[in-house]
Amino acid sequence: MKKWKRSARLVDMTRRLLRDPHRLIPLTHFAERYQAAKSSISEDLGIIQEVFHSGGSGELETVSGAAGGVRFLPRVDRPAAEELVDTLCRQLSDPGRILPGGYLYLSDLLGNTAMVREIGRVFASVFCDSRAEVVVTVETKGIPLAYATADHLGLPVAIVRRDSRITEGSVVTINTVSGSSKRLGSLSLSRRSLNEGVRVLIIDDFMKAGGTVRGMIDLMNEFHAQVSGVGVMTDTLLEERLVENYVSLTTVAEVDVKKREIQVVPGNLLHQGGWIHGQSTD
Amino acid sequence: MKKWKRSARLVDMTRRLLRDPHRLIPLTHFAERYQAAKSSISEDLGIIQEVFHSGGSGELETVSGAAGGVRFLPRVDRPAAEELVDTLCRQLSDPGRILPGGYLYLSDLLGNTAMVREIGRVFASVFCDSRAEVVVTVETKGIPLAYATADHLGLPVAIVRRDSRITEGSVVTINTVSGSSKRLGSLSLSRRSLNEGVRVLIIDDFMKAGGTVRGMIDLMNEFHAQVSGVGVMTDTLLEERLVENYVSLTTVAEVDVKKREIQVVPGNLLHQGGWIHGQSTD
Numbered sequence: 001m002k003k004w005k006r007s008a009r010l011v012d013m014t015r016r017l018l019r020d021p022h023r024l025i026p027l028t029h030f031a032e033r034y035q036a037a038k039s040s041i042s043e044d045l046g047i048i049q050e051v052f053h054s055g056g057s058g059e060l061e062t063v064s065g066a067a068g069g070v071r072f073l074p075r076v077d078r079p080a081a082e083e084l085v086d087t088l089c090r091q092l093s094d095p096g097r098i099l100p101g102g103y104l105y106l107s108d109l110l111g112n113t114a115m116v117r118e119i120g121r122v123f124a125s126v127f128c129d130s131r132a133e134v135v136v137t138v139e140t141k142g143i144p145l146a147y148a149t150a151d152h153l154g155l156p157v158a159i160v161r162r163d164s165r166i167t168e169g170s171v172v173t174i175n176t177v178s179g180s181s182k183r184l185g186s187l188s189l190s191r192r193s194l195n196e197g198v199r200v201l202i203i204d205d206f207m208k209a210g211g212t213v214r215g216m217i218d219l220m221n222e223f224h225a226q227v228s229g230v231g232v233m234t235d236t237l238l239e240e241r242l243v244e245n246y247v248s249l250t251t252v253a254e255v256d257v258k259k260r261e262i263q264v265v266p267g268n269l270l271h272q273g274g275w276i277h278g279q280s281t282d
Numbered sequence: 283m284k285k286w287k288r289s290a291r292l293v294d295m296t297r298r299l300l301r302d303p304h305r306l307i308p309l310t311h312f313a314e315r316y317q318a319a320k321s322s323i324s325e326d327l328g329i330i331q332e333v334f335h336s337g338g339s340g341e342l343e344t345v346s347g348a349a350g351g352v353r354f355l356p357r358v359d360r361p362a363a364e365e366l367v368d369t370l371c372r373q374l375s376d377p378g379r380i381l382p383g384g385y386l387y388l389s390d391l392l393g394n395t396a397m398v399r400e401i402g403r404v405f406a407s408v409f410c411d412s413r414a415e416v417v418v419t420v421e422t423k424g425i426p427l428a429y430a431t432a433d434h435l436g437l438p439v440a441i442v443r444r445d446s447r448i449t450e451g452s453v454v455t456i457n458t459v460s461g462s463s464k465r466l467g468s469l470s471l472s473r474r475s476l477n478e479g480v481r482v483l484i485i486d487d488f489m490k491a492g493g494t495v496r497g498m499i500d501l502m503n504e505f506h507a508q509v510s511g512v513g514v515m516t517d518t519l520l521e522e523r524l525v526e527n528y529v530s531l532t533t534v535a536e537v538d539v540k541k542r543e544i545q546v547v548p549g550n551l552l553h554q555g556g557w558i559h560g561q562s563t564d
Contacts, residue, residue: 011333014296051293105451111438139422147426156393169387193389
């Protein structure tokens, strides 16, 4: 096996760390791969940590001991979170989104992979310490956000279906009542997609009164799963809500169908703590 | 603005290039960001290209001229593609997947974010030169694969719905007949999610006789869109198929419900050309 120069090592380690967020990589893996001393590897990691940290893209966490190693934790700094929230507010308040009945067209936003990835990165940062083991969402529009978040947390995803499908095998189904329109519905999750007792993070695109999220929480109870966080891209201003603790990136304050105006303000995301202190956010 | 050392520059450039596949970044961006001469930036890019290439993770493409720059193209080498196909074949042939009616349970595989990302990387490599402008899929299980592919190609995603939703605004709907079970269905796509005349790449998880993919191709015709590629995670052995040109990673050759046996073989992926020649595939 060839010996690597430091420059090549830095590129390869950066690639390797970014590829598997939250996955612990033993230092011996790097030492063997590059035929280098552990002290050199540690120096390299110091350089990478410095660049990641000051660039606002995350932290390297070093775990010492026999089962130790290093892992990359995607974290954002406050300016990056503010920038995302700002962009979302601006894009969401485009009156062209207003559909009959005051619904909002969101598919373009959720089809923008760069935007979706950035939302996932911010959620992963906020829920970095949630100790969630699975990200759960409901079809259809929540799926991209759930995968982007799970990707940055190194977790699997389980998708709740609105109607049970033969391809899901045996499922657990609960009936739901939409909090805003009082419509009946059902939510199903394949028995196999969740082990009993796991900790889950719920991610969805839009929350009105919270009937769907409430339904998901109830469904999680059927699996004896513990909900360790709830994140939504946008919620609405409502007095009564079926869910208490959740993180929203934005809040739709008003949709005036006649005047064709939408008012969107930052959600409660920026009231959360735990931002890292980077210096730039390219 | 501080001056960057080469080591820090290499880490930051690697991060930046990996983050936005297929996006052209002007060399002046790097030169200004790092306060470095273009010749130094070019040297750095040479080191990064060498590591990416020999590690089988892709290529840097340099475009010269005033509108020039550099972009990262995720590409896999043949061993990496073979390894993915091999893993998929092994996992898919687990008899525990057999559901009533000979259907296969796939949600665990599609919930595995690392696996999904790798499938997306391989599709992005095969369709690297397809010049597709949008990745199109159908809800629900194709969505993660479509996003993973689009992520690696730097493209947006449009999701075809099986029933039209109010939140999609005005839609184009076509009726479909499943090629295998002759069931009727419909496929809808929001008018706004696709510009007329664009080139699209269709990605889905499972293709039997191809009725759904055929339906998507017909739907694309309604948008005057051009289908520049079709990729599925797995297909089945059938004499008659409604779709001719497509890439499959695996083929389900036989499902014996009584004996509880599944036989899965490599699809036509490895007959495609265009693999890069890396030396290792960590």
